[in-house]
Amino acid sequence: MKSQPDHNRITLLVVQDAGRPVRQLQLSRPLALALPAAAVLSISSLVTSMHYHASQSISQLEAEAAALTLTNLRMEMKVADKDQTLLQLRSQVTELSEEAENIKGKLKGVSELEEQLQSLINKGKASTSGATSGTTGLSNETTSSAPSGATFGISPASPFSSLSAVSFRLGAINAALGSTVTPQVGGEYVAVHLNDPFELVDQTKDDFAEISSLLDEMVDSISNTITEAKKANTVQANLQAKKALAEKAKLKPAVFWPTQSKVISSNFGYRSDPFKGVSAYHAGIDIAGNIGDPVYAAMDGEITAAEQMGARGKYIIIKHPNGLETWYMHLNGMVVSVGDKVAKGQKIGLLGNTGRSTGPHLHFQVVKQNKPVNPLTYVKP
Numbered sequence: 058m059k060s061q062p063d064h065n066r067i068t069l070l071v072v073q074d075a076g077r078p079v080r081q082l083q084l085s086r087p088l089a090l091a092l093p094a095a096a097v098l099s100i101s102s103l104v105t106s107m108h109y110h111a112s113q114s115i116s117q118l119e120a121e122a123a124a125l126t127l128t129n130l131r132m133e134m135k136v137a138d139k140d141q142t143l144l145q146l147r148s149q150v151t152e153l154s155e156e157a158e159n160i161k162g163k164l165k166g167v168s169e170l171e172e173q174l175q176s177l178i179n180k181g182k183a184s185t186s187g188a189t190s191g192t193t194g195l196s197n198e199t200t201s202s203a204p205s206g207a208t209f210g211i212s213p214a215s216p217f218s219s220l221s222a223v224s225f226r227l228g229a230i231n232a233a234l235g236s237t238v239t240p241q242v243g244g245e246y247v248a249v250h251l252n253d254p255f256e257l258v259d260q261t262k263d264d265f266a267e268i269s270s271l272l273d274e275m276v277d278s279i280s281n282t283i284t285e286a287k288k289a290n291t292v293q294a295n296l297q298a299k300k301a302l303a304e305k306a307k308l309k310p311a312v313f314w315p316t317q318s319k320v321i322s323s324n325f326g327y328r329s330d331p332f333k334g335v336s337a338y339h340a341g342i343d344i345a346g347n348i349g350d351p352v353y354a355a356m357d358g359e360i361t362a363a364e365q366m367g368a369r370g371k372y373i374i375i376k377h378p379n380g381l382e383t384w385y386m387h388l389n390g391m392v393v394s395v396g397d398k399v400a401k402g403q404k405i406g407l408l409g410n411t412g413r414s415t416g417p418h419l420h421f422q423v424v425k426q427n428k429p430v431n432p433l434t435y436v437k438p
Contacts, residue, residue, distance in 0.1 A: 149258045156265045163272040170279040177286045178298070243331065243343065243368075243387055243414030257327070264326075312355050312436035313402045315385060315421050318346035319438035322418055325431040331415045340429035341384065341422030344438075348389050348417045350408040354399040355383045355421075355436060363391050369420075370412025373405055381435075386420035387412050 067089045069082040323343035330337035354375055361382075362374035371388040389409025399405060410417045423432040 146258065149262075153258070153261055153265065156262075156269070160265065160268055160272065163269070163276065167272060167275055167279065170276065170283065174279060174283050174286060177283065243412065243418065243420060261327070313353055314436055314438055315355050315383075316344055316346055316352050316408055316419050317350050318344055318408075318419075320345045321438065325429075325433065332413070341386075341420050342432050344419045344421060346408045346417055346419060348407070348409055350419075351404045352385055352388060352406040352408055352419055354401055354403045354405050356381070356401050358383075358399060360393050360395050360397045360399060360405075363393055363395050365411065368413035370414065371406070371409065372412075375399060375405075380425070382424040383432075384420070384422035384424065386422070387414045387418060389417075 067084050067086060069084065071080040071082060073080070321342055322345040323339060325339060325342050327336055328339050329335070352373075356375070356377045356379075358375040358377035360373060361376045362372065365371045369386045371391055372384060372386040373388065373391055373393065374385075375383050377383065385406060387409055388406040388411065390407040391405065392407075393399060393405045408417060408419050414420075421432055423430050423435055
């Protein structure tokens with residue numbers, strides 16, 4: 058009697074190498090079904106794990122993208138701040154331009170007052186010459202009867218000493234306003250962006266405020282001087298003024314003007330660079346002149362440099378006993394050497410156009426404690 062097949066069992070035949078017997082494995086149907094299910098579950102777990110890791114990676118990338126977006130927003134805010142800063146600077150530059158025009162107007166007013174004062178002095182000189190041409194008796198009578206400056210409660214010499222001080226201050230300004238000479242400038246280039254723009258604007262505002270204050274003081278001083286001169290315009294006042302001017306002319310200046318020309322073509326401080334056309338720092342003053350004009354030592358001292366270098370051209374540096382240094386650049390020639398002792402007013406070279414220069418001129422620079430300072434603080438044309 059044949060045995061009935063067991064439908065609840067599955068037989069697996071395992072065929073090995075040739076010559077080996079075939080093995081039979083009998084599995085129950087539930088186990089046979091469980092094995093594929095376990096395989097599917099394992100694959101599902103693997104897929105789930107991969108999906109989890111992918112989600113983590115996506116989250117990390119999204120976080121990095123958010124960080125980049127935040128950085129971009131910060132950069133845009135910085136750019137907006139820069140734009141706002143530029144707008145503020147433009148507004149302040151406009152204010153400075155208006156202040157400059159105001160100062161120009163005040164300078165013209167000062168010049169007019171100076172002309173009035175000079176006219177009064179000329180009238181005083183004319184009256185003095187007329188008085189001295191008379192007889193001795195008449196002169197003595199005039200002198201004895203002429204009122205002195207004390208009658209008006211002022212010093213007779215004060216109007217003229219004030220005029221000398223005013224002329225001394227305004228000489229360079231009037232020369233700059235009235236000069237038609239083509240600017241002859243040069244010097245080493247120092248970009249403005251190396252300095253804080255707001256600090257530069259504040260410094261310029263302070264300078265304008267100081268200049269405006271000085272101009273107001275000068276206007277008041279000249280106006281008072283004119284009033285005093287009108288009251289004290291007598292023979293006695295003119296004689297005392299001439300004596301004071303003669304004594305002052307005998308006094309030698311502490312610092313010697315370094316060349317024959319008195320025309321300042323470029324002042325100390327910030328200016329428009331002659332080559333690049335942008336604002337740049339000028340560490341000295343440029344004095345226009347002719348090639349071959351003599352260049353003099355401003356003070357006694359020792360030559361520490363006499364050579365040629367790039368933008369400076371041929372240049373000389375003198376170290377002085379008071380700790381100052383004076384620099385002379387763009388020379389056409391030099392007649393001194395390093396180590397030479399020079400005296401104030403001694404010829405040291407020839408004015409030229411060497412180095413970074415647009416025309417014949419002398420770049421004159423004063424250095425105090427290794428920092429350039431305004432030469433017009435020490436010497437006047």
